[in-house]
Amino acid sequence: MAIYSKDELINMVKGAGLRVTDHRLLVLEYLAKVKQPVTVYELVEDLRKKENIDQATVYRNLSSLHEAGLLRRLDFNHGHAHYELETGHASHQLVCNNCETIEKIEGISIDDTVKKMLKKSKKFKHTTTHSMEIYGLCKTCA
């Protein structure tokens, strides 16, 4: 079900030079299962149903994993960050300007567009990974 097995996740953490702790794995496993960008709030609430884990710990793990390149951090102008597993593929989503609806769209490549942008850029030479957020109004709000 999840994109990665527990062993794979452990190796990813080790490979990133981070310690393997229960809490860190909980966060990673959760994100490997949901496959969607989730808010820190959702993450904390859900993890707390089963395990005893502090908010600060979740935040710190999200930061360390993000810095290590294992997570992607997304912001949809909703006032709180979203995180998802860094898969190597770009992440593209439609975001509602009115409510908090987001929809992740798979199977779209904008590599050519990114190349064009880099060609025009003065401050950037390459991009690591990329994500694209397209804003509009969802069917309910339209």
Place this chain on the structure above:
Amino acid sequence: MAIYSKDELINMVKGAGLRVTDHRLLVLEYLAKVKQPVTVYELVEDLRKKENIDQATVYRNLSSLHEAGLLRRLDFNHGHAHYELETGHASHQLVCNNCETIEKIEGISIDDTVKKMLKKSKKFKHTTTHSMEIYGLCKTCA
């Protein structure tokens, strides 16, 4: 220099059903001049050099103008919002994952990509305007 004249801005405010106030125009004029996404902090600091305007007023005007569709609100994962004038054209920028560098890239169209995304979407039928943020590391941080 600015994209719109003062009169044009006034008409835009009226057309949006909002009252024309000095403070509201100050905010709009500022954004019409800079042509780049700016933080609320920069806006407040700069406006205060010449006029007496409260932070809360700036926030409230940014909100009302954004709701009216005259402004675009952008977030680059830096913990504070950026605003720019809504031009009708899409806004695309490269964003550094490490520092606060952003670079607006002009002359790129992703209309076809957006169409493709909408075709795959279940929750969205159309998008109003769109913006794209591509994350990477700027030359300095790379």
Place this chain on the structure above:
DNA sequence: TGTTTATATGCAAATAGTTCGCACAGTATT
């Protein structure tokens, strides 16, 4: 033009998301 009504503003206080300091616990290294 003067009056009325709804919206804007300033100020201070509240809120929300996130970060930090510190003491303690757990992981990895030798």
Place this chain on the structure above:
DNA sequence: AATACTGTGCGAACTATTTGCATATAAACA
């Protein structure tokens, strides 16, 4: 098993943003 360094919980701090309330101003109307 001993050591050193990193992670964790708790509470407090911080930063961006929002809100309540009294006053001021803009637009609508007489």
